[in-house]
Amino acid sequence: MPTFSGSASTYWAKVDLEGRLVFPPEFAYLYGLAPGTEVRIDAETNGLRLHRSITSLARIYVEPTNLCNLICRTCIRNAWEEPLGRMSKATFTRIIEGARHLEPPPTIFFGGLGEPLFHPQIVEMVAEAKQAGCRVELITNGTLLEAPISQNLVEAGLDLLWVSIDGANPDSYADVRIGAALPQIIKNVEIFHTLRRTIDDQKPDIGIAFVAMKRNIGELPAVLRLATRLRASRIIISNVLPYTEELCGQVLYSRVLDEITYKPSPWVPSLDLPRIDTNEDTREAIHYIRRGGYNLSYNGDIVGRGVDRCPFIERGATAIAWDGSLSPCLPLMHGHDSFIDEHPRHSRRCVIGNLAEHSLNELWELPDYLSFRRRVQEFNYSPCTICGGCDLSETNEEDCYGNTFPTCGGCLWAQSVIQCP
Numbered sequence: 001m002p003t004f005s006g007s008a009s010t011y012w013a014k015v016d017l018e019g020r021l022v023f024p025p026e027f028a029y030l031y032g033l034a035p036g037t038e039v040r041i042d043a044e045t046n047g048l049r050l051h052r053s054i055t056s057l058a059r060i061y062v063e064p065t066n067l068c069n070l071i072c073r074t075c076i077r078n079a080w081e082e083p084l085g086r087m088s089k090a091t092f093t094r095i096i097e098g099a100r101h102l103e104p105p106p107t108i109f110f111g112g113l114g115e116p117l118f119h120p121q122i123v124e125m126v127a128e129a130k131q132a133g134c135r136v137e138l139i140t141n142g143t144l145l146e147a148p149i150s151q152n153l154v155e156a157g158l159d160l161l162w163v164s165i166d167g168a169n170p171d172s173y174a175d176v177r178i179g180a181a182l183p184q185i186i187k188n189v190e191i192f193h194t195l196r197r198t199i200d201d202q203k204p205d206i207g208i209a210f211v212a213m214k215r216n217i218g219e220l221p222a223v224l225r226l227a228t229r230l231r232a233s234r235i236i237i238s239n240v241l242p243y244t245e246e247l248c249g250q251v252l253y254s255r256v257l258d259e260i261t262y263k264p265s266p267w268v269p270s271l272d273l274p275r276i277d278t279n280e281d282t283r284e285a286i287h288y289i290r291r292g293g294y295n296l297s298y299n300g301d302i303v304g305r306g307v308d309r310c311p312f313i314e315r316g317a318t319a320i321a322w323d324g325s326l327s328p329c330l331p332l333m334h335g336h337d338s339f340i341d342e343h344p345r346h347s348r349r350c351v352i353g354n355l356a357e358h359s360l361n362e363l364w365e366l367p368d369y370l371s372f373r374r375r376v377q378e379f380n381y382s383p384c385t386i387c388g389g390c391d392l393s394e395t396n397e398e399d400c401y402g403n404t405f406p407t408c409g410g411c412l413w414a415q416s417v418i419q420c421p
Contacts, residue, residue: 029104032056032316040377044302051314054373057102057364058316061330062095063087063112064119065322070141070179074166074211076113079243079337082349083323086119091324091355096132098360105133109421111162112321113334117144123152130157139164139209139421141177142185150192154204160234162207162421163189168222176216189230207234209421213250238419241412242339253417254341257386270295306416308379310408318364324355326363328372330420331413332406340385340393340410347396350406381409385417 011027023033031052033039042049052058065086068077099106108129110116117140119125129136138153139162153161165185167173173182189206196203208227210220220237227235242248271294276282289296296303312319312329319327327333327350335349353363363369382392382399384407392399399407412418 032058032104051377052316054313054316054370054377055365056316057106057318057360058104059107059109059318060095060099060360061109061111061317061319061333062092062125063114063320063322063333064092064110064116064122064125066112066114066334067118068115068141069118069143070115070177072141072178073176074213074240074243074247076243076334076336080334082334085322087322087324089121091320091322092121092125092128094324094355095320095360096128098355098364099129099132099134101361105135106316107135107137110136110138111421112319112330114322115141115144117149123149123156126153126158127156135159137162137421141180142188143180145185145188145192147191147195150188151195154192154196158204160205160207161192162209162234162236163230164209164211165223165226166211166213167216168219168226172216172219176211176213186226186230193231202231205234206230206232207236207421208232210235210237211240212237212252213240213247214252215250217252234421236419236421239412239417241418243336245339245342248339248342257341257415257417268293268295270297272297272300275299308381308414309416310376310379310411310414311416311419312413313373313376320355325351326353326355326360327351328369328376328406329413331411340412343393345384345394345396345410347410348405375403376408379408379414381407384410385412385415 011024013024013027014022016022027033032055033053037053037055039053040051042051066082067084067086068075071077095108099108110122110125116122116138126136126138136158137160138158142163142165145163163185164177165173165182166176167182170182174180193206208223208230210223212220224235239253240247240250242251271289273289273296276286278286310329317329319330319333321327321333331347332350335347337344337346339345352366352369355363380401381403382401384393384399387393390400393410396406396408396410398404399409403409408414413420
């Protein structure tokens with residue numbers, strides 16, 4: 001059975017005698033391209049861009065709990081009042097039953113808005129997901145990653161462990177991750193690395209997740225060096241989403257929103273920028289180009305390709321909260337308040353259904369949910385991330401293009417500003 005590691009791979013397709021594009025079987029299997037599947041194709045200057053089918057469920061975000069042992073400055077808990085709890089055995093069993101019926105088996109990512117290792121059955125959950133044939137990932141703040149649980153996670157077959165590290169020295173780290181100590185986190189990850197080396201030949205992989213703010217961006221080079229020291233093979237950097245007014249002063253994307261939400265237009269010139277040094281000689285010119293509204297390519301790659309593109313839809317993802325409620329994505333899993341360019345915005349929770357009442361496959365195939373995924377892939381939403389000019393931008397209830405709940409024009413994930421593993 002073919003697998004996909006997440007790195008780039010090359011496949012060769014053929015055009016048959018009737019002019020139809022025929023994919024190799026392993027490619028069709030990996031991307032859920034069953035006979036009759038409809039997929040979106042974008043025509044570009046020198047090629048075609050094929051999107052994952054909206055019928056392919058490839059990644060399931062599972063929230064074992066929304067409880068946590070820390071109180072971080074960047075946490076959504078600073079702006080919500082939702083019930084707290086842990087996922088029941090019955091709910092998780094329903095997830096695994098659904099995953100067993102999917103071809104190819106999906107990736108199960110243990111995360112959400114709590115600390116997964118705070119769930120007493122997390123190791124058993126990882127083992128069950130692996131037994132169902134799934135690739136398994138988990139993100140943690142690292143405080144509970146002590147030697148016994150590390151060994152159990154490795155033996156359970158975990159494929160990738162993400163560790164959130166937002167600072168390179170103990171003081172700056174503790175200033176964000178209140179209640180945690182960086183030296184202990186580093187020690188825990190080093191022990192995890194040692195255990196994986198002796199148990200399963202360098203598996204699971206280790207990933208580092210960094211949330212960038214004004215208060216810590218200067219430490220990013222040191223964090224990257226730390227990631228190398230910890231033998232990390234993956235690093236993901238996200239901007240901070242300000243859930244509180246205090247965090248508005250920490251964002252690093254106030255200007256870039258105007259740039260990345262600019263859509264290519266036939267009425268402005270195309271500009272192809274080569275690989276070029278960024279230094280005091282080029283900085284002013286490059287800044288002018290980025291702000292100039294051109295249809296910009298860099299070394300042949302289209303700049304802003306990630307604009308107005310939902311990463312959860314593109315991944316074939318869905319999200320399941322600790323109470324069994326299924327939502328289209330992590331940002332819609334729980335209601336919350338946040339700020340866009342210092343303008344308040346309330347996002348109401350969106351629930352497609354609950355696993356206590358429907359199977360995973362039944363919820364995924366609901367016509368309304370399928371229509372929603374198609375609408376998001378087309379992304380004809382008003383540009384609320386740069387507008388903020390009307391009352392409609394203050395919620396995700398409706399927008400000025402006539403879209404109704406949930407509207408995604410104010411989603412910073414869809415503008416490649418916020419990223420999740």
